[in-house]
Amino acid sequence: xxxxxxxxxxxxxxxxxxxxxxxxxxxxxxxxxxxxxxxxxxxxxxxxxxxxxxxxxxxxxxxxxxxxxxxxxxxxxxxxxxxxxxxxxxxxxxxxxxxxxxxxxxxxxxxxxxxxxxxxxxxxxxxxxxxxxxxxxxxxxxxxxxxxxxxxxxxxxxxxxxxxxxxxxxxxxxxxxxxxxxxxxxxxxxxxxxxxxxxxxxxxxxxxxxxxxxxxxxxxxxxxxxxxxxxxxxxxxxxxxxxxxxxxxxxxxxxxxxxxxxxxxxxxxxxxxxxxxxxxxxxxxxxxxxxxxxxxxxxxxxxxxxxxxxxxxxxxxxxxxxxxxxxxxxxxxxxxxxxxxxxxxxxxxxxxxxxxxxxxxxxxxxxxxxxxxxxxxxxxxxxxxxxxxxxxxxxxxxxxxxxxxx
Amino acid sequence: xxxxxxxxxxxxxxxxxxxxxxxxxxxxxxxxxxxxxxxxxxxxxxxxxxxxxxxxxxxxxxxxxxxxxxxxxxxxxxxxxxxxxxxxxxxxxxxxxxxxxxxxxxxxxxxxxxxxxxxxxxxxxxxxxxxxxxxxxxxxxxxxxxxxxxxxxxxxxxxxxxxxxxxxxxxxxxxxxxxxxxxxxxxxxxxxxxxxxxxxxxxxxxxxxxxxxxxxxxxxxxxxxxxxxxxxxxxxxxxxxxxxxxxxxxxxxxxxxxxxxxxxxxxxxxxxxxxxxxxxxxxxxxxxxxxxxxxxxxxxxxxxxxxxx
Numbered sequence: 245x246x247x248x249x250x251x252x253x254x255x256x257x258x259x260x261x262x263x264x265x266x267x268x269x270x271x272x273x274x275x276x277x278x279x280x281x282x283x284x285x286x287x288x289x290x291x292x293x294x295x296x297x298x299x300x301x302x303x304x305x306x307x308x309x310x311x312x313x314x315x316x317x318x319x320x321x322x323x324x325x326x327x328x329x330x331x332x333x334x335x336x337x338x339x340x341x342x343x344x345x346x347x348x349x350x351x352x353x354x355x356x357x358x359x360x361x362x363x364x365x366x367x368x369x370x371x372x373x374x375x376x377x378x379x380x381x382x383x384x385x386x387x388x389x390x391x392x393x394x395x396x397x398x399x400x401x402x403x404x405x406x407x408x409x410x411x412x413x414x415x416x417x418x419x420x421x422x423x424x425x426x427x428x429x430x431x432x433x434x435x436x437x438x439x440x441x442x443x444x445x446x447x448x449x450x451x452x453x454x455x456x457x458x459x460x461x462x463x464x465x466x467x468x469x470x471x472x473x474x475x476x477x478x479x480x481x482x483x484x485x486x487x488x489x490x491x492x493x494x495x496x497x498x499x500x501x502x503x504x505x506x507x508x509x510x511x512x513x514x515x516x517x518x519x520x521x522x523x524x525x526x527x528x529x530x531x532x533x534x535x536x537x538x539x540x541x542x543x544x545x546x547x548x549x550x551x552x553x554x555x556x557x558x559x560x561x562x563x564x565x566x567x568x569x570x571x572x573x574x575x576x577x578x579x580x581x582x583x584x585x586x587x588x589x590x591x592x593x594x595x596x597x598x599x600x601x602x603x604x605x606x607x608x609x610x611x612x613x614x615x616x617x618x619x620x621x622x623x624x625x626x627x628x629x630x631x632x633x634x635x636x637x638x639x640x641x642x643x644x645x646x647x648x649x650x
Numbered sequence: 651x652x653x654x655x656x657x658x659x660x661x662x663x664x665x666x667x668x669x670x671x672x673x674x675x676x677x678x679x680x681x682x683x684x685x686x687x688x689x690x691x692x693x694x695x696x697x698x699x700x701x702x703x704x705x706x707x708x709x710x711x712x713x714x715x716x717x718x719x720x721x722x723x724x725x726x727x728x729x730x731x732x733x734x735x736x737x738x739x740x741x742x743x744x745x746x747x748x749x750x751x752x753x754x755x756x757x758x759x760x761x762x763x764x765x766x767x768x769x770x771x772x773x774x775x776x777x778x779x780x781x782x783x784x785x786x787x788x789x790x791x792x793x794x795x796x797x798x799x800x801x802x803x804x805x806x807x808x809x810x811x812x813x814x815x816x817x818x819x820x821x822x823x824x825x826x827x828x829x830x831x832x833x834x835x836x837x838x839x840x841x842x843x844x845x846x847x848x849x850x851x852x853x854x855x856x857x858x859x860x861x862x863x864x865x866x867x868x869x870x871x872x873x874x875x876x877x878x879x880x881x882x883x884x885x886x887x888x889x890x891x892x893x894x895x896x897x898x899x900x901x902x903x904x905x906x907x908x909x910x911x912x913x914x915x916x917x918x919x920x921x922x923x924x925x926x927x928x929x930x931x932x933x934x935x936x937x938x939x940x941x942x943x944x945x946x947x948x949x950x951x952x953x954x955x956x957x958x959x
Contacts, residue, residue: 252755260744453739457800460706460733461756463725634708 249462253470254477261478271482275489282493304344304372306362307334308380311351316384323376335361347377410600420512425598427521430483431528431590435560438479442536443553444546445471446629451545455634464630468622472533520597520607527614528590532556534621535587541628559587563595574601583610586617659684659808659839660705665714667700667863674700676863678714682856687830687840689850691941692860693949698843699736701860702810706733718808732806732833736813736843738797742786746772746796749785750803757804764803771799775825790817798826802833809833811842815849827853847942857941859948866948875939878947879911882939883920889929896920900947905932910939910947 261267307328308320317327328334328346337343338361345363350356358381362373386395396402408417446468449455458467536556543549562582569576574583574596582592583606593610596602602610658681667675675697682688692698703709705716707723716722723731740749747768754764772778775795777788785793794817802809811830815823830853834840844850850857857874859867867874883897886906891899896915901908909920917936924931 248758249756252752256748256752256755260741260748448741452742453735453737454741455739456703456706456708456733456735456737457740457753457797459708459725460723460731461725461753630708634703 249466250470250473253462253467254474257471257474258477261474262481267478271485274486278486278489278493282489282497304376306345306347306373306376307337307343308347308349308377309334310349312349312353314353314384314388315349315380316387319383319387320380323380325380338363345373345376347373347380349377349381353381417512419510420514420517421598421600423511423513424517424521425594427525428591428594428598431525431594432560433483433486434476434479434529435532436557437482438475439532439536439557440550440553441475441478442472442533443540443549445475445540446537446625447540447543447546447549449629450541459630459634465626468537468626468629472537472622475533476529517597517600520602520611521594523611524590524594524597524607524614527611527618528594530618531586531590531614531621532560534618534625538621538625538628541625556587560591563588563592567595570595571599571601584613586613589614657684658682659719660688660841661715661717661720662701662705663715665701665704665716666712667697667704667709668712674863675704678860678863678865680858680865680868682839682841684839685834685837686855687834687842687853689854689857690841690843690860691845691847691850691857691945693945696860697863698860699812702733702735702812702841702843706731706810730804730807732801732804732809732838734798734801734809734811734814736816738794738817740785740793740797740800743784745782746777746785746788747781750796750800753800754803759804767803768799771803772796775799791819791822794818795822798829802829805836806833806838809838809840811840811844813843813845815844815846847940847945851941859944861948867944871941872938874941874944878939878944879913880939881911881917881936882943883909883911883917883934883936885909885924885934886932887924887929888932889927891924891929892927894920894923896923898947900943908943910943 303324305324307326308315309328309331320327331346331348334343334346338346341363346361348359348361350358358377360373360377362370364370365372385398386392389395389398406417449458449467458464536553539552539556540549543552563570566576566578566582570579570582570592573579579592579596582588583596583602589610593602593607597607660682662681663679665675665678666673678697678701690698690701700709704711705718705723707725718727718731741752744752747765750768750771751761751764754767755761757764759767769778769781772781777792777795780788780792785796788796798814801811809830814830815826818826827849830840830842840853842850842853851871854871856870857868858865859874867877869877872880879897882900884906885908888905891902891907891909893899896913897909897911897920899907900910911917911920917934921931921934
């Protein structure tokens with residue numbers, strides 16, 4: 245009967261949430277906005293790159309002077325430029341409109357500015373003068389080097405494949421940091437998206453005066469657990485909806501969005517950090533959910549419960565104020581405090597787990613702490629719901645709730 | 651009235667309930683037999699709802715035994731219980747049929763059976779066209795009908811109705827009474843809280859009157875009437891009615907009075923005493939004291955005191 249009721253509660257809660265128009269409006273607004281942004285960025289990027297390309301190959305009349313001796317006259321003449329005999333005259337011709345542009349290359353273009361003069365063609369088109377001046381210099385330098393490979397090497401865009409070792413074994417580096425930190429991202433998304441729903445989940449029974457009907461029909465533990473599980477399911481649905489435009493954007497519009505081409509095959513999924521990350525996520529979720537449900541059970545209205553929500557949210561962001569210390573000096577007292585203080589522990593421990601500074605002992609300590617406290621807080625939440633939700637109009641006193649014999 | 655068996659379905663013994671320093675129930679003992687309709691009567695704040703909540707495990711008693719069918723109530727037993735609480739409420743933003751089906755499933759019915767039963771019930775109470783409406787789009791009376799449906803949809807063995815008729819118009823009150831009667835015929839034991847004394851007198855096999863957290867009267871209607879003298883005299887008169895240890899003057903106007911006998915003195919003796927005292931008696935009728943009269947007698951002082959406040 246208990247299991248049947250749990251599944252009944254879960255299906256009722258999930259179905260009624262997913263069939264609400266309000267839920268889909270709230271959920272879809274983020275991907276819709278993301279889609280619009282992706283579309284606009286894509287359009288802008290293609291417009292910008294085509295403008296940049298057209299500026300590089302822009303045709304206009306220009307002359308130049310070259311104090312460096314690097315500029316190759318053949319390259320200049322190929323694109324219609326001429327060498328100026330006098331800089332002052334050339335600038336005057338630009339001023340009068342006889343000449344579109346004039347470039348004065350200094351003795352050392354690497355440290356000194358190249359002077360570019362041009363006829364104003366609008367703020368977005370004026371960039372073509374600098375683009376062409378730069379291209380002339382780059383092409384001239386490459387010609388001087390005389391070897392395409394050397395020319396590429398000079399530019400510094402070189403593929404590197406590094407291997408580092410930790411305790412005698414190959415360490416993942418940044419590729420090993422990213423996967424465990426995904427649990428931190430999931431934790432934030434779940435708490436931020438669902439925190440308010442967690443807080444108000446049992447308030448509904450209270451505000452609708454349905455508590456007595458519920459408490460005489462099913463065990464309050466079943467109800468609270470059912471609500472927690474259904475919230476998690478709803479959260480997964482929301483995450484998938486949010487992730488959809490990101491995945492589509494990455495797969496099909498990566499070039500136009502200028503997204504880096506991640507080689508996911510290089511990511512290192514080390515079992516230890518992944519298991520620790522997953523356990524920290526579940527423990528942290530349990531602790532925060534239990535706390536928010538407990539708060540909801542003692543508050544008479546959603547408005548009053550909402551005041552507590554702000555404090556809870558602040559607690560999960562506080563570790564980021566010392567993120568540098570968390571990464572660089574995990575033994576610092578403040579980092580140790582945040583690692584073990586229950587409401588900052590999930591974020592701090594997941595960060596340290598990702599960066600490899602959470603020892604096995606510390607991992608076990610924090611995970612046990614989160615699970616034990618999570619279980620206790622859930623029990624407290626059930627008890628507060630049982631005795632708090634019957635106080636329809638007033639905030640229940642903790643002393644009253646816990647004084648009752650059981 | 652239904653014939654009740656002697657074996658109690660509800661058993662409450664020396665129940666005490668404190669909230670902090672405040673004692674709501676001092677010492678309460680009674681039982682409800684299987685198949686009977688039991689009236690749980692008392693003024694506002696006398697502890698009726700507290701007793702029901704403690705019986706159903708919502709409150710933990712400070713002391714005493716509260717059993718249903720020989721053991722403390724557990725929610726898992728809920729499929730044999732139908733409880734209509736005083737605080738009415740269902741999921742207001744959900745559709746009527748969805749809510750009824752949900753509760754039906756929690757009470758052990760299959761989804762199909764719960765939905766089918768709900769549709770039949772809604773048809774019967776004139777709400778068939780509201781099956782897909784949200785509850786908060788229904789009137790208060792309509793919502794109560796839905797909640798009553800949720801209460802009885804599992805064919806409960808014990809039906810606890812806390813002021814079931816509150817907010818119903820006479821037509822719907824009759825409908826409700828018919829439904830309760832059907833539940834009784836189907837074998838349900840009914841515990842009803844009501845402030846309608848005529849209703850209690852008509853429906854209940856036995857009653858208990860609760861005052862200040864203790865039983866003021868308890869038993870069948872005739873037994874309770876006997877506990878309060880049993881007989882009431884209504885008379886028109888002129889003169890001054892003397893005080894007497896044999897009766898209380900429960901109502902008195904210029905030429906009309908109601909006397910409630912406090913012992914079993916013969917009515918003829920009372921009449922003779924009045925005449926001997928110089929009262930000119932124009933009419934003199936006797937009847938069994940009604941529950942309403944008993945209620946007024948028991949709680950009149952308290953209400954007067956409340957009124958004074």
